Amino acid sequence: MTDAEQSRVANDSWDVIVVGGGPPGENVAQYAIQGSDRTAVIVERELVGGECSYWACIPSKALLRPVQLLATARNLPGVQSLVGDHSLDAAAAMRRRDQFAGHDGDEPDASQVQWANGIGIEVVRGRARLSGPRTVQVTAADGTTRTLTARQAVVLATGTTAAVPDVPGLREALPWISRDVTNLHEVPRRMAVIGGGVVACEAATWLRAMGVDELTVIVRGGSLLTGNEPFAGELVAGQFGRSGIRVLTGSQATAARRTAPRDTGEGRIHGGPVELTVQTPDGEQTLTVDEVLVAAGRTPNSGDVGLDAVSVTPNGKGFVEVDDHLTVPGTADEHGEWLYAVGDLTGRALLTHMGKYQARIAGAVIGARAQGASLDGPQFTDRADHGMVPQVAFTEPPVASVGLTEAQARDAGLQVETAEYDLASVSGAALLRDDYEGRAKLVIDAATDRLVGATFVGPEVDELLHSATIAVVGQVPVSTLWHAVPSFPTISEVWLRLLETLAEHRRSRASEA
Numbered sequence: 391m392t393d394a395e396q397s398r399v400a401n402d403s404w405d406v407i408v409v410g411g412g413p414p415g416e417n418v419a420q421y422a423i424q425g426s427d428r429t430a431v432i433v434e435r436e437l438v439g440g441e442c443s444y445w446a447c448i449p450s451k452a453l454l455r456p457v458q459l460l461a462t463a464r465n466l467p468g469v470q471s472l473v474g475d476h477s478l479d480a481a482a483a484m485r486r487r488d489q490f491a492g493h494d495g496d497e498p499d500a501s502q503v504q505w506a507n508g509i510g511i512e513v514v515r516g517r518a519r520l521s522g523p524r525t526v527q528v529t530a531a532d533g534t535t536r537t538l539t540a541r542q543a544v545v546l547a548t549g550t551t552a553a554v555p556d557v558p559g560l561r562e563a564l565p566w567i568s569r570d571v572t573n574l575h576e577v578p579r580r581m582a583v584i585g586g587g588v589v590a591c592e593a594a595t596w597l598r599a600m601g602v603d604e605l606t607v608i609v610r611g612g613s614l615l616t617g618n619e620p621f622a623g624e625l626v627a628g629q630f631g632r633s634g635i636r637v638l639t640g641s642q643a644t645a646a647r648r649t650a651p652r653d654t655g656e657g658r659i660h661g662g663p664v665e666l667t668v669q670t671p672d673g674e675q676t677l678t679v680d681e682v683l684v685a686a687g688r689t690p691n692s693g694d695v696g697l698d699a700v701s702v703t704p705n706g707k708g709f710v711e712v713d714d715h716l717t718v719p720g721t722a723d724e725h726g727e728w729l730y731a732v733g734d735l736t737g738r739a740l741l742t743h744m745g746k747y748q749a750r751i752a753g754a755v756i757g758a759r760a761q762g763a764s765l766d767g768p769q770f771t772d773r774a775d776h777g778m779v780p781q782v783a784f785t786e787p788p789v790a791s792v793g794l795t796e797a798q799a800r801d802a803g804l805q806v807e808t809a810e811y812d813l814a815s816v817s818g819a820a821l822l823r824d825d826y827e828g829r830a831k832l833v834i835d836a837a838t839d840r841l842v843g844a845t846f847v848g849p850e851v852d853e854l855l856h857s858a859t860i861a862v863v864g865q866v867p868v869s870t871l872w873h874a875v876p877s878f879p880t881i882s883e884v885w886l887r888l889l890e891t892l893a894e895h896r897r898s899r900a901s902e903a
């Protein structure tokens with residue numbers, strides 16, 4: 391490096407440095423500088439837009455939408471005869487996925503970079519690590535390094551990577567991970583999926599619809615989608631069964647062996663057949679498949695970001711813990727707080743919308759601290775991560791939930807009341823398609839008469855969820871919900887049925903007392 395270059399590098403200082411350009415990284419940079427003359431840079435080692443845009447939320451939802459629509463059309467007289475028993479046009483669905491996930495151009499993140507630059511955020515390409523307080527070293531693809539310093543804040547937003555369990559032979563077999571299955575180009579005939587969480591269940595839904603002939607989901611627990619109300623996993627498992635997906639519960643892959651593994655690229659079959667040994671409650675089985683998808687959770691990208699240089703130790707699972715201002719505790723220097731983390735890296739809720747929410751809060755906090763302003767005010771404190779997280783699993787049927795399940799509310803020591811209702815008995819739902827099947831549940835804290843959780847499972851419940859999120863976050867008393875009248879005939883009528891059920895429970899308890 392020449393002296394001139396060296397001095398430019400040494401003077402590379404910004405108000406805010408964000409490490410990782412996923413949606414939370416983009417949002418924190420935006421909120422930290424908006425309405426001010428502060429400067430911000432995003433350092434990104436891969437693509438601005440992160441996992442969500444190219445390998446996770448966007449491509450997976452682009453693949454699932456035609457699956458859901460076809461299922462509805464197959465069960466809706468008037469349209470049924472038009473689709474007949476045709477299966478999905480997998481090639482067209484993949485093309486549309488590629489348009490959304492930017493995989494059909496040379497510079498997939500050009501529009502994201504343009505957006506960032508347009509609002510005054512610089513983008514630096516390279517792998518970043520903290521080299522000391524307020525100092526970030528960036529190594530570019532060509533090996534050159536550059537040191538950036540931050541006057542106000544460094545925000546870590548480095549996300550997670552798919553975890554591959556320590557099963558003998560599994561890594562050597564080059565199994566698919568979420569990046570392959572969301573970007574599938576070749577449809578294997580026989581597949582096994584390891585895991586029973588959201589990635590596994592959503593992926594199994596589109597894999598089967600796109601033509602995987604023999605599909606087995608291997609779940610080490612007793613059910614799918616644990617962490618939800620038990621009926622959610624049961625309804626998804628029921629639909630899996632009807633569509634020919636086999637689910638092995640209480641089962642673990644214990645060994646894998648593949649003929650001629652080859653790195654053929656993302657979403658292409660990685661070699662010859664795989665023999666997977668699976669320990670099931672009924673003994674050992676051997677599955678021979680053309681591809682294995684590992685969907686067994688995520689590993690935080692915290693090992694390589696220089697946490698040791700600022701004496702921060704991640705928690706036992708590798709996540710960087712933060713307080714409710716998204717600040718990493720114990721890192722303040724003589725000028726005040728400067729280290730923050732947002733998104734999946736915090737381990738709070740591994741969801742894009744929650745990461746973006748954290749980013750909005752962290753950005754507001756950074757702005758306030760830069761001006762010496764107080765952090766009093768709701769925009770400066772993360773509340774929603776504490777028992778108010780909404781999530782939709784876009785399975786068949788979708789599972790939409792917010793807040794606490796009944797089990798979580800009991801564990802939290804609340805005085806729990808619940809109401810459940812069969813969604814197929816709601817006219818607004820039954821009108822949607824002839825095979826409508828679904829269930830809804832409210833969890834109420836009887837001591838305060840407030841809703842603390844809600845779950846809806848059934849076709850097209852995804853857009854229903856926000857009504858429950860507003861009720862939970864707004865701490866709306868059940869007595870007030872009576873006056874929120876759902877339109878007829880919409881699926882929202884389930885609210886009325888649930889409140890009637892709750893009132894009925896209360897009446898029968900009162901008459902027993």
Ligand SMILES: Cc1cc2nc3c(=O)[nH]c(=O)nc-3n(C[C@H](O)[C@H](O)[C@H](O)COP(=O)(O)OP(=O)(O)OC[C@H]3O[C@@H](n4cnc5c(N)ncnc54)[C@H](O)[C@@H]3O)c2cc1C
Nearest residue numbers: 410412435440441442446447518548549733734740741742
């Ligand atoms: C298959 C799948 C489907 C999903 N679907 C949904 C969904 O429908 N809805 C939803 O809410 N969530 C969904 N998620 C979760 C969602 O993808 C994550 O919550 C979200 O991507 C987290 O954003 P993040 O910015 O924290 O991390 P990431 O998106 O992982 O972004 C982190 C960024 O940091 C960069 N980076 C890492 N280390 C460095 C470094 N040292 N230097 C520079 N850059 C670095 C990475 O290249 C990456 O671009 C899904 C996840 C998967 C796997």
Ligand SMILES: NC(=O)c1ccc[n+]([C@@H]2O[C@H](COP(=O)([O-])OP(=O)(O)OC[C@H]3O[C@@H](n4cnc5c(N)ncnc54)[C@H](O)[C@@H]3O)[C@@H](O)[C@H]2O)c1
Nearest residue numbers: 555585586587588589590610685686687688740782783784
């Ligand atoms: N629609 C959405 O909102 C959406 C979609 C996909 C992913 N995501 C998010 O992404 C994150 C990752 O999803 P995921 O499904 O990978 O993780 P997960 O934690 O939801 O599920 C992991 C699954 O793998 C199993 N598992 C873990 N370790 C294992 C091991 N060693 N051997 C066998 N099985 C093992 C678990 O029992 C579980 O069934 C989740 O937090 C999820 O919320 C969200």
